[in-house]
Amino acid sequence: DTxxxxxxxxxxxxxxxxxxxKCEQHMGHRAMYWYKQKAKKPPELMFVYxxxxxxxxxxxxxxxxxxxxxxxxxxxHLHALQPEDSALYLCASSQDSGGYRRETQYFGPGTRLxxx
Amino acid sequence: KQxxxxxPAALSVPEGENLVLNxxxxxxxxxxxxxxxxxxxxxxxxxxxxxxxxREQTSGRLxxxxxxxxxxxxxxxxxxxxxxxxxxxxxxRLMDNYGQNFVFGPGTRLxxxP
Numbered sequence: 001d002t003x004x005x006x007x008x009x010x011x012x013x014x015x016x017x018x019x020x021x022k023c024e025q026h027m028g029h030r031a032m033y034w035y036k037q038k039a040k041k042p043p044e045l046m047f048v049y050x051x052x053x054x055x056x057x058x059x060x061x062x063x064x065x066x067x068x069x070x071x072x073x074x075x076x077h078l079h080a081l082q083p084e085d086s087a088l089y090l091c092a093s094s095q096d097s098g099g100y101r102r103e104t105q106y107f108g109p110g111t112r113l114x115x116x
Numbered sequence: 117k118q119x120x121x122x123x124p125a126a127l128s129v130p131e132g133e134n135l136v137l138n139x140x141x142x143x144x145x146x147x148x149x150x151x152x153x154x155x156x157x158x159x160x161x162x163x164x165x166x167x168x169x170x171r172e173q174t175s176g177r178l179x180x181x182x183x184x185x186x187x188x189x190x191x192x193x194x195x196x197x198x199x200x201x202x203x204x205x206x207x208x209r210l211m212d213n214y215g216q217n218f219v220f221g222p223g224t225r226l227x228x229x230p
Binding site for chain 2: 103
């Protein structure tokens with residue numbers, strides 16, 4: 001099973017709302033990632049969790065707050081977003097056990113977010 | 117700073133043709149390079165992963181090569197089919213930040229006409 005699941009598939013929110021995106025994998029992967037992808041652009045790395053600890057934050061605004069409750073789950077909490085934050089948010093995972101950095105990244109289908 | 121480019125930006129070919137997609141990167145300090153396929157509005161599907169020590173990988177009609185010293189990779193698709201129509205992205209895994217940083221190219225949009 002090489003599946004990464006993401007919920008919801010679509011999300012519409014106002015600038016004052018608080019919402020969360022959820023990502024789940026059951027492949028035993030120890031690294032999980034959040035990417036943001038605007039239309040016709042490549043994915044841009046936002047956050048990386050390694051062994052449930054935040055290891056990379058690519059200068060993402062604090063209105064995006066990641067959380068890794070356990071090794072299978074990754075959340076992205078959203079608060080006071082701007083219309084320009086509308087994008088496809090992709091979650092990915094990779095094995096990366098024992099410091100081995102050579103494995104494939106597996107992506108979820110994404111959550112399409114629209115901020116009004 | 118690592119920069120990844122892909123040529124061409126878009127490609128339209130008749131069914132059955134063999135084709136080559138190109139990916140270039142500026143810094144050869146990479147762990148590996150991965151090719152992905154993305155259908156409109158969907159997530160990314162991994163096609164091939166080439167480690168920095170490898171020269172090529174094959175899967176079915178796909179063959180990817182890597183020349184790390186010159187900063188280039190190619191994805192060869194044999195006997196293209198309409199179902200191959202998608203955006204193809206390459207991504208390099210950088211050696212900094214404990215190898216947890218990935219940089220994607222802008223992609224090549226492929227249309228295979230029946």
